[in-house]
Amino acid sequence: MSREDRRPVTRKRHTNAPGFAALGDETRLSLVAKLCSGQPCSISQLTHGSRLTRQAITKHLRVLESAGIVHCRRTGRESRFEFDPEPMVEMKRYLNLVSEQWDQALSRLKSFVER
Amino acid sequence: MNHTIEKRIELKAPVSRIWRALTDHREFGEWFGVKLDGPFVPGQISRGQITIPGYQHIKWEAVVQKMEPERLFSFTGHPHAVDPQIDYSGETPTLVEFRLEKTAAGTLLVVTESGFDKIPSDRRLEAFRENEGGWTQQMKNIESYVARRP
Numbered sequence: 001m002s003r004e005d006r007r008p009v010t011r012k013r014h015t016n017a018p019g020f021a022a023l024g025d026e027t028r029l030s031l032v033a034k035l036c037s038g039q040p041c042s043i044s045q046l047t048h049g050s051r052l053t054r055q056a057i058t059k060h061l062r063v064l065e066s067a068g069i070v071h072c073r074r075t076g077r078e079s080r081f082e083f084d085p086e087p088m089v090e091m092k093r094y095l096n097l098v099s100e101q102w103d104q105a106l107s108r109l110k111s112f113v114e115r
Numbered sequence: 116m117n118h119t120i121e122k123r124i125e126l127k128a129p130v131s132r133i134w135r136a137l138t139d140h141r142e143f144g145e146w147f148g149v150k151l152d153g154p155f156v157p158g159q160i161s162r163g164q165i166t167i168p169g170y171q172h173i174k175w176e177a178v179v180q181k182m183e184p185e186r187l188f189s190f191t192g193h194p195h196a197v198d199p200q201i202d203y204s205g206e207t208p209t210l211v212e213f214r215l216e217k218t219a220a221g222t223l224l225v226v227t228e229s230g231f232d233k234i235p236s237d238r239r240l241e242a243f244r245e246n247e248g249g250w251t252q253q254m255k256n257i258e259s260y261v262a263r264r265p
């Protein structure tokens with residue numbers, strides 16, 4: 001499945017919960033940190049230097065994949081995983097909106113108690 | 116990406132006044148923009164209807180957690196209706212905490228909203244210690260990466 005086929009599904013659900021949940025794990029976060037700072041990586045490359053097994057890393061990658069944060073590309077016999085910033089950009093946008101709403105609510109509180 | 120929102124605001128009114136504005140459900144409703152069905156009671160669900168123009172079709176629902184007089188008021192839920200076109204009920208309920216502190220000018224109010232990623236802060240600390248490079252550093256790296264993208 002291409003990236004274009006997959007993306008609209010995430011968008012239609014209009015929820016960032018899978019993204020937040022996917023990143024709510026230190027192993028997955030470190031995988032994202034590795035992938036976002038460099039080239040697409042194979043599972044072996046991502047397993048290298050980790051205390052986890054190849055299977056465990058693969059499982060974590062699948063969670064990230066289902067949240068749209070990484071995509072798997074097959075080249076020959078090897079699968080490479082690459083980072084897609086879009087879900088995180090969307091999560092950041094959501095957090096910014098929540099933050100703005102607090103600013104507005106607290107300025108209303110200020111005028112309410114200081115009047 | 117920082118998954119906790121923190122706001123600090125200095126208010127020129129005594130702590131007791133702020134406490135009332137936060138925990139009296141009618142007063143809370145006035146500034147927050149919600150018509151609540153009844154008073155806040157720890158452990159109980161608070162229900163109501165958002166009154167902010169454009170968002171009136173959105174229901175408010177939260178579970179009151181702590182009410183430590185003039186110190187701490189907290190609840191879990193989906194307090195914000197960010198976009199009226201979008202149903203946010205699928206989002207993870209977050210924890211909202213209001214902390215009050217007496218200052219020379221009145222009251223310092225610190226509001227935090229956390230739990231977007233379902234991780235309690237003590238586990239985050241543990242992860243920070245264990246993780247090579249550190250959790251915070253990784254979040255910073257990812258954030259700067261994401262920020263570079265349009």
